[in-house]
Amino acid sequence: MECLHPVLGAGELAAERLEQANINPQTGLATDYLNHFNEVMMLLEMLPDMPDCAEDVLEWEPLDYEGHFENSSFKDKNLAIMAYHAAPNFLREHLEKQVAGINRLVGKIQDQLRETPDPAKIATDIADRATNEIKPLIAVAGAVIHGHVEPEATQHEGEGAQAEIDALFA
Template identity: 60%
Template sequence: MTLAEPTLGEGHLSADRLAAANINPRTGLATDYLNHFNEVVMLLEMLPDMPDCAEDVLDWQPLSYEQHFEASNFAEKHLAVDAFRAAPAAVRKALKDVVATLDTAVCEKQGRLRESDDIAAIAPVIARQTVEEVKPLIATASAIIHGHLDPASVAETDSQASIDALFA
Protein backbone atom coordinates (compact mmCIF):
# COMPACT_ATOMS: atom_id res chain seq x y z
CA MET A 1 0.00 0.00 0.00
CA THR A 2 1.41 3.38 -1.06
CA LEU A 3 0.53 6.51 0.85
CA ALA A 4 -0.64 9.42 -1.27
CA GLU A 5 1.64 12.43 -1.37
CA PRO A 6 0.27 15.43 0.54
CA THR A 7 -1.51 17.97 -1.62
CA LEU A 8 -1.52 21.72 -1.11
CA GLY A 9 -4.93 22.80 0.12
CA GLU A 10 -5.81 19.43 1.63
CA GLY A 11 -5.40 17.84 5.07
CA HIS A 12 -2.61 19.28 7.16
CA LEU A 13 -1.67 21.44 4.15
CA SER A 14 -5.01 23.27 4.13
CA ALA A 15 -4.92 26.82 2.81
CA ASP A 16 -6.00 28.24 6.17
CA ARG A 17 -3.26 26.39 8.07
CA LEU A 18 -0.59 27.38 5.55
CA ALA A 19 -1.66 31.03 5.61
CA ALA A 20 -1.69 31.04 9.42
CA ALA A 21 1.90 29.75 9.33
CA ASN A 22 3.02 32.43 6.84
CA ILE A 23 3.31 29.90 4.04
CA ASN A 24 1.81 30.89 0.71
CA PRO A 25 -1.13 28.51 0.17
CA ARG A 26 -0.80 28.68 -3.65
CA THR A 27 2.94 28.09 -3.92
CA GLY A 28 3.58 26.16 -0.71
CA LEU A 29 6.58 28.39 0.01
CA ALA A 30 7.49 30.59 2.97
CA THR A 31 9.39 33.86 2.82
CA ASP A 32 11.23 32.88 6.01
CA TYR A 33 13.71 31.09 3.72
CA LEU A 34 14.82 34.46 2.37
CA ASN A 35 16.14 35.37 5.84
CA HIS A 36 19.04 33.07 5.07
CA PHE A 37 20.05 35.40 2.23
CA ASN A 38 18.94 38.69 3.78
CA GLU A 39 21.30 38.16 6.72
CA VAL A 40 24.38 37.71 4.56
CA VAL A 41 23.33 40.62 2.32
CA MET A 42 23.10 42.87 5.37
CA LEU A 43 26.62 41.82 6.38
CA LEU A 44 27.97 42.36 2.87
CA GLU A 45 26.45 45.84 2.78
CA MET A 46 27.98 46.67 6.17
CA LEU A 47 31.51 45.68 5.07
CA PRO A 48 32.63 49.19 4.02
CA ASP A 49 31.84 50.58 7.48
CA MET A 50 32.57 47.41 9.45
CA PRO A 51 35.27 45.31 7.75
CA ASP A 52 35.29 42.98 10.77
CA CYS A 53 31.93 41.64 9.43
CA ALA A 54 34.00 39.76 6.85
CA GLU A 55 34.41 36.84 9.24
CA ASP A 56 30.62 36.48 9.56
CA VAL A 57 30.26 36.70 5.79
CA LEU A 58 32.83 33.94 5.38
CA ASP A 59 30.97 31.76 7.90
CA TRP A 60 27.80 31.83 5.75
CA GLN A 61 27.02 28.57 3.95
CA PRO A 62 24.46 27.83 1.24
CA LEU A 63 21.41 25.99 2.57
CA SER A 64 18.63 24.41 0.58
CA TYR A 65 15.06 25.31 1.46
CA GLU A 66 14.69 22.12 3.47
CA GLN A 67 18.06 22.52 5.23
CA HIS A 68 17.15 26.07 6.24
CA PHE A 69 13.90 25.00 7.87
CA GLU A 70 15.38 21.91 9.49
CA ALA A 71 17.93 24.15 11.24
CA SER A 72 15.57 27.06 11.93
CA ASN A 73 13.44 28.11 14.87
CA PHE A 74 10.47 28.66 12.54
CA ALA A 75 7.44 27.52 14.54
CA GLU A 76 5.95 25.52 11.67
CA LYS A 77 9.20 24.31 10.13
CA HIS A 78 7.90 20.78 9.49
CA LEU A 79 4.81 22.18 7.83
CA ALA A 80 7.04 24.44 5.70
CA VAL A 81 9.06 21.44 4.50
CA ASP A 82 5.91 19.38 3.81
CA ALA A 83 4.35 22.26 1.88
CA PHE A 84 7.56 22.73 -0.12
CA ARG A 85 7.54 19.07 -1.08
CA ALA A 86 3.89 19.39 -2.15
CA ALA A 87 4.48 22.63 -4.07
CA PRO A 88 4.08 22.53 -7.84
CA ALA A 89 7.24 21.13 -9.44
CA ALA A 90 7.67 24.20 -11.66
CA VAL A 91 7.54 26.50 -8.63
CA ARG A 92 10.12 24.41 -6.74
CA LYS A 93 12.38 24.33 -9.79
CA ALA A 94 12.12 28.08 -10.35
CA LEU A 95 13.02 28.75 -6.72
CA LYS A 96 15.88 26.24 -6.78
CA ASP A 97 17.25 27.84 -9.97
CA VAL A 98 17.22 31.33 -8.47
CA VAL A 99 18.71 30.03 -5.22
CA ALA A 100 21.53 28.35 -7.16
CA THR A 101 22.33 31.71 -8.72
CA LEU A 102 22.09 33.42 -5.32
CA ASP A 103 24.43 30.87 -3.78
CA THR A 104 26.92 31.38 -6.60
CA ALA A 105 26.78 35.16 -6.24
CA VAL A 106 27.35 35.10 -2.48
CA CYS A 107 30.07 32.46 -2.71
CA GLU A 108 31.83 34.56 -5.36
CA LYS A 109 31.88 37.49 -2.93
CA GLN A 110 33.19 35.23 -0.18
CA GLY A 111 35.98 34.11 -2.52
CA ARG A 112 36.94 37.71 -3.23
CA LEU A 113 37.06 38.41 0.51
CA ARG A 114 39.24 35.34 1.14
CA GLU A 115 41.64 36.33 -1.63
CA SER A 116 41.91 39.98 -0.61
CA ASP A 117 44.87 41.35 1.31
CA ASP A 118 42.92 44.56 1.96
CA ILE A 119 39.28 43.96 2.91
CA ALA A 120 38.70 47.68 3.51
CA ALA A 121 39.68 48.42 -0.10
CA ILE A 122 37.50 45.74 -1.68
CA ALA A 123 34.53 46.12 0.68
CA PRO A 124 32.85 49.02 -1.20
CA VAL A 125 33.03 47.09 -4.47
CA ILE A 126 31.57 43.97 -2.88
CA ALA A 127 28.81 46.00 -1.19
CA ARG A 128 27.88 47.67 -4.50
CA GLN A 129 27.85 44.34 -6.34
CA THR A 130 25.67 42.88 -3.61
CA VAL A 131 23.09 45.59 -4.16
CA GLU A 132 23.26 45.24 -7.94
CA GLU A 133 23.39 41.44 -8.22
CA VAL A 134 22.18 39.73 -5.08
CA LYS A 135 19.27 41.91 -4.02
CA PRO A 136 17.46 41.55 -7.38
CA LEU A 137 17.82 37.77 -7.09
CA ILE A 138 16.25 37.86 -3.62
CA ALA A 139 13.41 39.94 -5.08
CA THR A 140 12.92 37.31 -7.80
CA ALA A 141 12.87 34.53 -5.19
CA SER A 142 10.32 36.53 -3.19
CA ALA A 143 8.13 36.95 -6.25
CA ILE A 144 8.25 33.18 -6.85
CA ILE A 145 7.36 32.49 -3.21
CA HIS A 146 4.42 34.91 -3.42
CA GLY A 147 3.23 33.47 -6.74
CA HIS A 148 3.81 36.71 -8.63
CA LEU A 149 6.02 35.21 -11.33
CA ASP A 150 5.37 32.52 -13.86
CA PRO A 151 7.95 29.84 -12.98
CA ALA A 152 8.58 29.08 -16.66
CA SER A 153 9.48 32.69 -17.42
CA VAL A 154 11.84 32.81 -14.44
CA ALA A 155 13.66 29.69 -15.55
CA GLU A 156 14.03 30.97 -19.10
CA THR A 157 14.87 34.62 -18.53
CA ASP A 158 15.61 35.97 -15.07
CA SER A 159 17.87 33.18 -13.88
CA GLN A 160 19.85 33.09 -17.11
CA ALA A 161 20.16 36.87 -17.18
CA SER A 162 21.36 36.83 -13.59
CA ILE A 163 23.89 34.11 -14.35
CA ASP A 164 25.11 36.01 -17.40
CA ALA A 165 25.46 39.20 -15.34
CA LEU A 166 27.62 37.40 -12.78
CA PHE A 167 30.15 36.38 -15.39
CA ALA A 168 30.07 39.46 -17.63
Protein backbone atom coordinates (compact mmCIF):
# COMPACT_ATOMS: atom_id res chain seq x y z
CA MET A 1 0.00 0.00 0.00
CA GLU A 2 1.31 3.42 -0.98
CA CYS A 3 1.72 6.08 1.71
CA LEU A 4 -0.42 9.08 0.84
CA HIS A 5 0.87 12.54 1.60
CA PRO A 6 -1.60 15.25 2.60
CA VAL A 7 -2.58 17.48 -0.31
CA LEU A 8 -3.44 21.17 -0.05
CA GLY A 9 -7.16 21.70 -0.51
CA ALA A 10 -8.19 18.18 0.47
CA GLY A 11 -8.99 16.29 3.66
CA GLU A 12 -7.28 17.72 6.72
CA LEU A 13 -5.81 20.46 4.52
CA ALA A 14 -9.15 21.62 3.11
CA ALA A 15 -9.07 25.29 2.11
CA GLU A 16 -11.73 26.32 4.63
CA ARG A 17 -9.87 24.67 7.50
CA LEU A 18 -6.58 26.31 6.49
CA GLU A 19 -8.24 29.72 6.19
CA GLN A 20 -9.74 29.36 9.66
CA ALA A 21 -6.27 28.61 11.01
CA ASN A 22 -4.74 31.65 9.24
CA ILE A 23 -2.80 29.43 6.85
CA ASN A 24 -2.83 30.45 3.20
CA PRO A 25 -4.90 27.71 1.50
CA GLN A 26 -3.13 28.16 -1.84
CA THR A 27 0.44 28.04 -0.52
CA GLY A 28 0.06 26.06 2.71
CA LEU A 29 2.17 28.66 4.53
CA ALA A 30 1.31 30.77 7.58
CA THR A 31 2.35 34.36 8.24
CA ASP A 32 2.62 33.52 11.94
CA TYR A 33 6.14 32.28 11.15
CA LEU A 34 7.15 35.87 10.41
CA ASN A 35 6.43 36.83 14.03
CA HIS A 36 9.76 35.24 14.92
CA PHE A 37 11.58 37.67 12.64
CA ASN A 38 9.36 40.66 13.38
CA GLU A 39 10.28 40.24 17.05
CA VAL A 40 14.02 40.62 16.44
CA MET A 41 13.34 43.38 13.91
CA MET A 42 11.44 45.36 16.53
CA LEU A 43 14.31 44.93 19.00
CA LEU A 44 16.86 46.06 16.42
CA GLU A 45 14.83 49.16 15.59
CA MET A 46 14.50 50.01 19.29
CA LEU A 47 18.26 49.85 19.90
CA PRO A 48 18.95 53.59 19.38
CA ASP A 49 16.40 54.51 22.07
CA MET A 50 16.90 51.46 24.26
CA PRO A 51 20.47 50.11 23.97
CA ASP A 52 19.75 47.57 26.71
CA CYS A 53 17.65 45.70 24.07
CA ALA A 54 21.02 44.46 22.79
CA GLU A 55 20.83 41.64 25.35
CA ASP A 56 17.51 40.48 23.89
CA VAL A 57 18.93 40.67 20.36
CA LEU A 58 21.83 38.49 21.46
CA GLU A 59 19.44 35.92 22.94
CA TRP A 60 17.45 35.64 19.69
CA GLU A 61 18.09 32.41 17.81
CA PRO A 62 17.09 31.33 14.33
CA LEU A 63 14.19 28.91 14.08
CA ASP A 64 13.11 27.06 10.98
CA TYR A 65 9.44 26.88 10.08
CA GLU A 66 8.73 23.66 11.92
CA GLY A 67 10.77 24.70 14.95
CA HIS A 68 8.84 27.95 15.20
CA PHE A 69 5.49 26.18 15.25
CA GLU A 70 6.64 23.36 17.51
CA ASN A 71 7.71 25.98 20.09
CA SER A 72 4.76 28.33 19.61
CA SER A 73 1.37 28.66 21.19
CA PHE A 74 -0.19 28.77 17.71
CA LYS A 75 -3.52 26.96 18.10
CA ASP A 76 -3.22 24.94 14.91
CA LYS A 77 0.53 24.36 14.95
CA ASN A 78 0.29 20.71 13.85
CA LEU A 79 -1.91 21.74 10.93
CA ALA A 80 0.61 24.49 10.04
CA ILE A 81 3.45 21.96 9.97
CA MET A 82 1.41 19.48 7.93
CA ALA A 83 0.43 22.20 5.44
CA TYR A 84 4.07 23.31 5.20
CA HIS A 85 5.05 19.81 4.09
CA ALA A 86 2.26 19.86 1.51
CA ALA A 87 3.29 23.29 0.19
CA PRO A 88 4.87 23.40 -3.26
CA ASN A 89 8.62 22.77 -3.06
CA PHE A 90 9.52 25.94 -4.95
CA LEU A 91 7.64 28.06 -2.38
CA ARG A 92 9.25 26.32 0.59
CA GLU A 93 12.68 26.68 -1.00
CA HIS A 94 12.13 30.36 -1.79
CA LEU A 95 10.89 31.02 1.75
CA GLU A 96 13.87 29.17 3.22
CA LYS A 97 16.20 31.24 1.04
CA GLN A 98 14.74 34.48 2.45
CA VAL A 99 14.93 33.10 5.99
CA ALA A 100 18.58 32.14 5.50
CA GLY A 101 19.30 35.72 4.46
CA ILE A 102 17.52 37.09 7.51
CA ASN A 103 19.32 34.69 9.82
CA ARG A 104 22.69 35.55 8.26
CA LEU A 105 22.15 39.30 8.67
CA VAL A 106 20.90 39.00 12.25
CA GLY A 107 23.90 36.79 13.02
CA LYS A 108 26.26 39.46 11.68
CA ILE A 109 24.54 42.10 13.80
CA GLN A 110 24.77 39.85 16.85
CA ASP A 111 28.50 39.49 16.18
CA GLN A 112 28.82 43.28 15.99
CA LEU A 113 27.01 43.65 19.30
CA ARG A 114 29.21 41.03 20.97
CA GLU A 115 32.38 42.72 19.72
CA THR A 116 31.53 46.27 20.81
CA PRO A 117 32.08 47.46 24.36
CA ASP A 118 29.27 50.02 23.99
CA PRO A 119 26.24 48.94 21.92
CA ALA A 120 24.79 52.46 22.16
CA LYS A 121 27.57 53.74 19.86
CA ILE A 122 26.54 51.46 16.99
CA ALA A 123 22.80 51.22 17.74
CA THR A 124 21.70 53.70 15.08
CA ASP A 125 23.81 52.04 12.39
CA ILE A 126 22.41 48.63 13.38
CA ALA A 127 18.82 49.90 13.35
CA ASP A 128 19.35 51.44 9.91
CA ARG A 129 20.91 48.24 8.61
CA ALA A 130 18.02 46.20 9.97
CA THR A 131 15.47 48.53 8.38
CA ASN A 132 17.25 48.61 5.02
CA GLU A 133 18.43 45.00 4.77
CA ILE A 134 16.39 42.73 7.04
CA LYS A 135 12.94 44.32 6.76
CA PRO A 136 12.85 43.89 2.95
CA LEU A 137 13.70 40.19 3.33
CA ILE A 138 10.86 39.79 5.82
CA ALA A 139 8.55 41.49 3.30
CA VAL A 140 9.67 39.11 0.55
CA ALA A 141 9.12 36.15 2.90
CA GLY A 142 5.60 37.47 3.54
CA ALA A 143 4.99 37.74 -0.18
CA VAL A 144 6.14 34.14 -0.66
CA ILE A 145 3.72 33.00 2.07
CA HIS A 146 0.94 34.75 0.14
CA GLY A 147 2.08 33.20 -3.14
CA HIS A 148 3.55 36.34 -4.68
CA VAL A 149 6.84 35.15 -6.12
CA GLU A 150 8.61 37.05 -8.87
CA PRO A 151 9.34 34.72 -11.81
CA GLU A 152 13.02 35.79 -11.75
CA ALA A 153 13.27 34.45 -8.21
CA THR A 154 12.53 30.93 -9.37
CA GLN A 155 14.49 30.82 -12.63
CA HIS A 156 17.51 29.18 -11.03
CA GLU A 157 15.21 26.61 -9.43
CA GLY A 158 14.27 25.05 -12.75
CA GLU A 159 11.80 25.60 -15.51
CA GLY A 160 9.15 23.64 -13.64
CA ALA A 161 8.89 26.27 -10.92
CA GLN A 162 7.13 28.81 -13.15
CA ALA A 163 4.76 26.13 -14.39
CA GLU A 164 3.98 25.29 -10.74
CA ILE A 165 3.32 28.98 -10.00
CA ASP A 166 1.01 29.25 -12.99
CA ALA A 167 -0.86 26.07 -12.03
CA LEU A 168 -1.15 27.13 -8.40
CA PHE A 169 -2.97 30.35 -9.24
CA ALA A 170 -4.81 29.27 -12.38
